[in-house]
Amino acid sequence: MSFIPGLGLVKGMGLTLLRFFEPKATIRYPEEKPDVAVRFRGRLQLLYDEWGTLKCETCFQCAQACPIECIDMGGMDTKGRFHVHWGPPETYGERREESALRRSGRTVPDRAFEHFEPHDTTAVDGILEDHDYDPKALLEILEATQAAYGFLPVAALKRISEKTGTWYAMIYGTASYYSHLRFEPPAAEIQAAALAGRRPAEATYVAGLGASLHGRTGGDA
Amino acid sequence: MTAILKTPAAWPAILLRREGETGGETARDPKRRAAAAGAAGPAFDGLRRSVRELGSRGTIALLAEAGLRGRGGGGFPTADKWRAAANAEAPAKYVVANGYGADPSSLTDRTIVEREPDAVVEGVAIAAWTIGAEEAIIAVRAGSTDAIAALQGAIDAALSRGELGDDALATGRRLVVEVRTVQGAYMLGEETVLLKALDGRRGQPEQRPPHPSTTGYRGMPTVVQNVQTLASAAWILRNGAAAFRATGTAETPGTILVQVAGNEQGGVAEVPFGTPLGDIVKLAGGVGAGRSIKAVLVGGPSGGILPADRLSTPYTFEALRLLGAHVGSGSIMVADDRACVVDLARVLTRFCADEACGKTIPCRIGTARLAEIGERMSAGTSRAGDVQLATDLADDIVGSGLCDHERLATLPLMSGLRYFGPEVAAHVERGECPAGVCRPIHFAASAPTAPQPTMAS
Numbered sequence: 001m002s003f004i005p006g007l008g009l010v011k012g013m014g015l016t017l018l019r020f021f022e023p024k025a026t027i028r029y030p031e032e033k034p035d036v037a038v039r040f041r042g043r044l045q046l047l048y049d050e051w052g053t054l055k056c057e058t059c060f061q062c063a064q065a066c067p068i069e070c071i072d073m074g075g076m077d078t079k080g081r082f083h084v085h086w087g088p089p090e091t092y093g094e095r096r097e098e099s100a101l102r103r104s105g106r107t108v109p110d111r112a113f114e115h116f117e118p119h120d121t122t123a124v125d126g127i128l129e130d131h132d133y134d135p136k137a138l139l140e141i142l143e144a145t146q147a148a149y150g151f152l153p154v155a156a157l158k159r160i161s162e163k164t165g166t167w168y169a170m171i172y173g174t175a176s177y178y179s180h181l182r183f184e185p186p187a188a189e190i191q192a193a194a195l196a197g198r199r200p201a202e203a204t205y206v207a208g209l210g211a212s213l214h215g216r217t218g219g220d221a
Numbered sequence: 222m223t224a225i226l227k228t229p230a231a232w233p234a235i236l237l238r239r240e241g242e243t244g245g246e247t248a249r250d251p252k253r254r255a256a257a258a259g260a261a262g263p264a265f266d267g268l269r270r271s272v273r274e275l276g277s278r279g280t281i282a283l284l285a286e287a288g289l290r291g292r293g294g295g296g297f298p299t300a301d302k303w304r305a306a307a308n309a310e311a312p313a314k315y316v317v318a319n320g321y322g323a324d325p326s327s328l329t330d331r332t333i334v335e336r337e338p339d340a341v342v343e344g345v346a347i348a349a350w351t352i353g354a355e356e357a358i359i360a361v362r363a364g365s366t367d368a369i370a371a372l373q374g375a376i377d378a379a380l381s382r383g384e385l386g387d388d389a390l391a392t393g394r395r396l397v398v399e400v401r402t403v404q405g406a407y408m409l410g411e412e413t414v415l416l417k418a419l420d421g422r423r424g425q426p427e428q429r430p431p432h433p434s435t436t437g438y439r440g441m442p443t444v445v446q447n448v449q450t451l452a453s454a455a456w457i458l459r460n461g462a463a464a465f466r467a468t469g470t471a472e473t474p475g476t477i478l479v480q481v482a483g484n485e486q487g488g489v490a491e492v493p494f495g496t497p498l499g500d501i502v503k504l505a506g507g508v509g510a511g512r513s514i515k516a517v518l519v520g521g522p523s524g525g526i527l528p529a530d531r532l533s534t535p536y537t538f539e540a541l542r543l544l545g546a547h548v549g550s551g552s553i554m555v556a557d558d559r560a561c562v563v564d565l566a567r568v569l570t571r572f573c574a575d576e577a578c579g580k581t582i583p584c585r586i587g588t589a590r591l592a593e594i595g596e597r598m599s600a601g602t603s604r605a606g607d608v609q610l611a612t613d614l615a616d617d618i619v620g621s622g623l624c625d626h627e628r629l630a631t632l633p634l635m636s637g638l639r640y641f642g643p644e645v646a647a648h649v650e651r652g653e654c655p656a657g658v659c660r661p662i663h664f665a666a667s668a669p670t671a672p673q674p675t676m677a678s
Binding site: 202212 | 363421424439
């Protein structure tokens with residue numbers, strides 16, 4: 001067989017060209033499925049609504065359902081309290097700092113990662129001792145922790161999780177539900193609330209209802 | 222403290238004693254009232270009768286005979302609930318009294334706790350005795366210091382008289398009542414959510430069955446009752462089923478506290494079931510001179526908007542549900558001729574959507590879309606088919622909802638569509654507001670960044 005230069009290339013491209021003109025079909029799909037790990041649930045993705053805000057409510061039900069605890073989040077939820085990153089937040093923080101250092105030669109402070117900074121947890125230890133490390137008293141523990149720190153630092157939540165043996169996702173999911181619990185220092189929250197033009201839902205409702213019932217007269221009522 | 226509206230003398234007084242019966246000043250001050258109760262002691266006659274004469278079965282039979290139904294909005298027969306819990310085999314059982322009062326504009330639960338803490342505690346004790354619980358919890362809103370002080374006073378007094386404690390009523394059985402404060406979510410008024418909060422978990426409702434009466438607080442059989450129901454139960458034990466049957470209607474005997482708000486005054490009143498809505502509205506003086514009643518909002522944030530020509534409707538669970546309203550938080554608010562029904566429905570639906578816990582999709586997304594439709598109507602930017610879309614969406618939410626929050630959250634908009642068709646049509650078809658309340662320009666100016674209109678401040 002004589003050597004013709006480029007024959008292999010032509011053969012290869014020929015096959016590609018043949019495939020190109022074949023009818024498009026899903027071949028053997030329902031009978032034969034791709035071989036994926038049993039635990040595979042598809043790619044995790046947070047969805048955005050029409051206005052570009054995350055639909056995530058930070059209920060942490062996904063994190064609670066994950067058998068290998070690979071989901072964790074930090075960040076701003078739909079109520080403007082936190083924003084959401086995927087993956088272990090500490091990793092994000094480190095990577096971000098590294099790349100900032102590489103690009104600019106100096107670290108850039110970012111408020112989004114302040115939540116994950118280490119915190120003095122002696123106060124939490126005392127509170128846990130008072131509540132007998134009982135996960136059933138979680139709400140009281142969280143309220144006492146907030147009273148001690150002014151807000152709920154992530155480090156404190158992790159400490160509660162370690163000491164009581166409760167899943168961190170469960171603790172975070174509980175804390176993000178109740179409107180009187182906050183993850184940021186009060187001053188920052190007031191500022192954030194002012195920026196978002198928000199008021200507590202109940203106060204807004206009562207004011208709106210009053211205005212709606214008795215009619216708005218003149219101006220903005 | 223909330224104003225108590227004067228009701229006609231012929232109306233029964235079961236939940237709240239009338240002014241004068243408790244000695245004027247003392248009745249108004251919860252701390253002094255609790256102290257007086259401790260000294261003189263309204264002996265827990267109902268509890269004694271339940272324990273010494275009737276026993277568990279007898280008490281449940283008496284409540285069934287009296288036809289007591291839950292005052293928390295659902296109207297579920299109390300005797301059935303207690304019987305299920307009493308028959309359940311478990312190492313521990315609990316009673317939870319719901320005095321949270323979720324509706325921010327209604328103070329009925331707080332009023333009865335502040336003014337009649339003894340009746341509430343007695344009712345809790347009776348429930349605990351009847352189902353065989355040793356521990357009971359009264360959940361109230363954090364920050365309602367008067368209510369907490371009143372309850373604690375009543376509990377301490379009962380402890381000192383030996384009606385509660387390790388050896389309650391000298392029967393050798395332990396019976397303790399604890400006041401717990403909860404806060405931070407509207408949904409805490411729902412029984413399974415309240416149980417979750419007491420358990421220290423995220424407050425999302427559970428599918429039923431299993432009902433809390435078999436699997437509730439800490440996984441044990443739990444009777445969850447509104448504080449008004451428990452106070453009524455105590456009254457029935459003291460005065461008998463026949464006397465209770467003599468009030469209210471045949472299906473729903475007894476009375477309920479309502480929060481009435483008129484234009485000039487408002488407050489809490491005790492009304493027998495079956496009272497026409499118009500009579501209840503009159504208690505608060507209606508809308509005052511020179512104005513006419515346009516609509517009545519019955520049931521709180523998820524209530525129905527009923528037109529003025531339905532004021533003859535009797536205030537019962539069934540009659541209100543038929544009209545597309547519900548008893549709910551016991552709130553009855555009067556809207557005068559200046560109010561716009563679309564605007565009102567928008568405010569209510571938005572609150573319900575904001576307070577959705579996010580557990581189920583029909584609720585989390587459905588109520589949000591419903592609120593957006595309401596906001597579009599109000600802002601004059603309705604799209605073709607919005608009315609049909611809202612109706613279909615509401616049907617789907619009702620059909621697939623997990624708890625009553627989402628099912629009832631459709632009521633404001635749906636009752637608005639049902640009774641005020643022409644007014645809604647003016648908004649949708651012509652972008653006009655007959656009452657002159659909804660102003661698209663106003664919303665555009667107030668929300669420069671967010672496309673959805675914010676609540677007018």
